[in-house]
Amino acid sequence: MFTRRSAAIAAAILLSSPALLQSASAADKPTDPQIAHIAYTAGVIDINAAKQAQKKAKSKDVKAFAEDMLRDHEAVNKQALALVKKLNVTPEDNDTSKALSKQASDKLAELDKLSGAAFDKAYVANEVAYHKQVNGALETQLIPSANNAELKSLLQTGLKIFQGHQQHAEHVVAELK
């Protein structure tokens, strides 16, 4: 039982990005309050990135993409807040959340120095990478570790919507070329 599970996790880690490898192997199986914190943090990060893009983006497609990110991630996070309240769970800060936040604030600062088409390209390229990373974490770590059925189901909906965002971002990247 244990070895089979470990093998599955190892295989999943091999398939995912290097950034995830670090966070997935560093953390033991996260608890529900930690998972809720990670998922919420991941949403806030993309909301902040979208707000920056709304101010700086030049292309119509990029602006529309940022608007979609804002709308969907705010909806997921609103749902997440309602759920933790209902379950009487206090989201708990943890190393994965901290690593995500640090990475995101570095990225915001980096993108802030760019403008026009250079900003558009860098923002959307990062959106592809970021959604890939979050989707990998959801699939291999957060969803399998979630205990509460409602939390698991919210994460699954999140995964579905973020996979759509990733495709959308990939599409915008191709359009900008």
Added chain:
Amino acid sequence: MSGRLFSLPIALVFAAMVVPVHAATIEITMENLVISPAEISARVGDTITWINKDVFAHTATAKNGDFDVTLPPKKSATSVLKKAGTVEYYCRYHPNMKATLKVEP
């Protein structure tokens, strides 16, 4: 002679009245980023009730431009079908959400 001239407009009036009598209301639901039923038939004059059960905003946007309905989270909307044809539609915000509506005359 004059009787024959009248008959055509009268026939048109009757044809126009026949449609609403048979008009039906058809529900199409968006839930968990899926449109169901994915394929459905309706007739000109029928009303579609679009039901969004998600916390996300969706749209029902016809590829051919026949309709573009915006559905805020947990809201519904209606549209009356005016034109026959097979219409493929999708959600502009979540283009993976796709479905087909066959409108018969």
